[in-house]
Amino acid sequence: MYGSSVPSGFREHRGSEAVDPFRVTVLAFTPASADLARAALDDAGLASEIGVVQVSADQKHLGGSPGADGQVIAGPLLVVAESVSQLEQDMLVSSIDRDFLLVGEVPEQLALRARLLRERVMRKRVRLQEAERLRKETIELTWAIHTAETVAAVTQTATDGIRAIFGAQAVALLLPPDPAAEKDSAVPLLLASPGGELPDVYDFVASRTRERVNPAEVWATPSPWSTEKRMADLSCEKDADLLQALFHDTVGRAMLVPIRFEDSATGALYFADGVAPARRTTFERSLIAYVGMQVGRAVSELWLRDRQERSEKELQRTSAELQRLVNEMGDLSVVVRSIADAVNVGVIFYDTGNKPVLHNRMVERLLSLTGFDPATGLSKHVYASDRRTRVKQDKNIISETLEGDQRGLIYWVGPPDGEQRAVVTEAHRITRPNGEALGSAAVTYDVTDLANAIEIREEYLATVSHELRTPLTSIVGYLDLIDDGYDVEALGFGKEFRTIQRSAAQMLALIRDLLSTSTRELALRVEPVDVSSMLSQCVSTFRPTVDAAHQTLELRMPSSTVLAHLDGGRVKQVVDNLISNAAKYTPEGGTITVTLERDDDGILIVVSDNGRGISKSDQSRLFDRFFRARDAREAAIQGVGIGLTIVKTIVDAHGGSVTVESEPGVGSSFFVHLPARAEATPLPTLPMQP
Known part of the structure; x- marks a missing residue:
């Protein structure tokens, strides 16, 4: 029977009577048209399955139209019109379950057109039912994807679900590693259903996929929904290597659906329909793209969860380490404070x-x-x-x-x-x-104890020096009187007398130097001085001494006169001490050079020699009072170690500086820098070292 082809589940019930939703109703506008339709249906044997309803011309609107008995007409409608002018085009094209024919076509075409209308409506209902099934199962699959606990579970759920819902021959998913994960833990995934994981071909599949679908273009789309437009159809003619890597020899064609992940990462869904060309509707392709989009979101959420867990673990580890450091710092602070206070x-x-x-x-x-x-x-x-x-x-x-x-x-x-x-x-x-x-x-x-010790030493040196100078001055005076009143050479003790006289003078000079170094304040008599002439006098004074030692003494200075405001007597004492030291520590045949130069803010006097030289360790204490280098003591070179102390004291009093450059076995150079105009003020000279 005609009605036996109604699909299961499509019968409706009104009260206690089952209603066929696919029953065709013929709608006629005149009694004659209605009678003609009934006759044609009787001839075709369809009178019991197809009803004829007559409506007035002002009731020609379709869909929910009342019949002759006032009931609303539901289901497919086939309109019989006297002419096309009786029809409203919008009413006929607005739905797939509407059709019409003219009165003249009724005898021959009414039965055929009724059957075709019924078949068309039934197919439409089947497609709608399939679409609803796909939509419902896709939503359920999406829920399962988002409730999966791991990326591997998401992948397995998605591939198996897509195969079951859409009847695919095979499905594969390509997932990139988490861009934010550490290198060791960032593991990519390629899984096929059926087939399982395919780690050996991941790099090849990823590379070929980037050739077929550009990741930059995928991310250039305005939203994940737009990835449907970036789908690519794969065929064994163009993509045999890619299909072989994914599905071996079982698949000839497939769809490639790009997937967007967090941080601009991209992956892909591969949907294989078998050897025949894929015949998927736009709705189905959209649902497949939607599943791919949800896979991207679910995996990205799992990445974010894993990142948060890693961050929380790292935070806990850092917090524990900070707490440990705080505890250690607290202990260290107590230790440091105790040491500092001690x-x-x-x-x-x-x-x-x-x-x-x-x-x-x-x-x-x-x-x-x-x-x-x-x-x-x-x-x-x-x-x-x-x-x-x-x-x-x-x-x-x-x-x-x-x-x-x-x-x-x-x-x-x-x-x-x-x-x-x-x-x-x-x-x-x-x-x-x-x-x-x-x-x-x-x-x-x-440094109270040190300062007191130095002060006691200063007072002791000053007292002893004064006590020694008084009788020694008397000795020198009487020696001068003897020298003036008697001819010691004629008396036969001239040599001995000169030795006594020379030794007394040396002792008096030594005492004078000791008094100079023990004086707290060194007073200067600053006046214009011809430094060139002063240096010439110094060199002339020492010329006999260096000649006797077979040494060379040179003087280098500008051709023009060099003037400066300073204490000439004190500066001459500085140069004399430096030349004297150079002569002591320079062997026979050595050279001593005295150089005078001008600079921007004063004068520079340099006394150089090519003698023994001074070690680095001794240079740091060279200007300390009573200090003598070890090699000088070992060589028994005469001196008490106050000459350079006097040099530094005088130079400091002028506001100048004295430095030394020396290398053992090569020689030494002393650089005395003096301002062009010194201040005539006393300078504290308490030494920092005993």
Whole structure:
């Protein structure tokens, strides 16, 4: 029977009566047309299966049209019209279950057209039912994909699900590694269903896929939905190697669906339909692209979850490490603080802005002696090395030390009528291993015992020197009287007398030098001096001595006169001491050179020799009082070690500088730089070393 072809599940019920949703109704506008239609249906044997309804001309609208008995007509409609003018075109083309024919065509075509209309509607319903199934199962598959716990589970679920829903011959998924994962843990995945994982061909498949679908074009699409437009059809004629790698010899054609992942990563879904050309509707292709999009999102979410878990583990590890370091720093801080408080040195740490950050207990003690006022940051009881001259309150010794202006000077802190301590402050820059500055540490040493010892020594030397000079002056005076009143040569003891006279003069000069070095303040008599003439006198004085030692003494200076404001007698003493030292330490046949030069802000006197030279270790103490180099002591060279101390004292008093360059076995050069105009003011000369 005609009605037996109704698909299962498509019968509707109205009350207790089953209604065929595919029953065709013939709609006629006149009684004659209705009678003609019934006759044609009777002739075809379809009168019981196809109803005829007559409506008035003003009820010719279709779909939900009331019949003659007032019931609404549902299902396919076949309209019989007297002429085309009775039809509304929009009504006929708006639905696939509408058709028409003219009255003259009814006898021959009514039965055929009714059957075709019914078949068309049934196929439409089947397609709609299939589309709904695909949509519903695709949504269920999407849910399963998003609830998978691992990337491998997502891949397996997607490939198996697509095969089951769309009836594919085979499906494969190409997933890139997580771009943010570490290299060892960033594992790509290529899985086929059936077939399983294909790690050996991943690189080849990924490369060929990039040739077929450009990743840049995939990411250039406005949204993941647009990837459907980037699909590529694969065939055994053009892509045999790619299909062989994915599916071996079982597939001749496939669809390639690009997939977008997090951080611009791309992958692909391969959908194989067998040897015959794929016959997939646009709706099906859209659903397949949608599944690919959901795979990309699900995998990206798993990547993000894994990244978060890695970040949380790293954060926990870092937190534990930081806590350990904090505990260690706490212990270390206690140790450092205890050590800092235990040493007899004041330590203050300043940040890069020269603001004090921390200090030890010794600093607090010294600040209490200075009468430090925290409100103003000033101290009342800070004195110079003489213990009497108060340092100006607005002078910041620490800041100047940090800047390198007052490093190594001795100050006395404490009221003059109370406890006073001698201190020396030095500064050290503190940096990270990469050189970045962290701040500075000002270190204050309590050198009271050393300063007192030096002061006692100074007083002792001065007292002894004065006590020795008085009788020695008398001895020298009486020797002069004897020399003037008697002819010692005629008396037969001239040689002995001259030896006594020369030794007494040497002792008197030595005592004079000791008094010079023990004097706290060296007074200068600054006046215009012809330095060229002075150096010529010095060289002339030593010429007999160096000639007797078979040495050469040279003088090099500008042709024009060199003038300077300084203490000529003291500077001559400097040059004499340097030439004397050079003569002592230069062997026979050696050369001593005295050079005078002008520079931008003063004069430079250089005394050079090619004698023994001085070791690096001895150069650091060369200007210390009573210091003598080891080789000088071993060679028994005459001297007590105060000549260079006198040189430095005089040069410092002029505001100049003296330096040395020497190499053992090569010789030495002493450079004396003096300002063109020295200040006639005393200079503290308390030495820093005993």
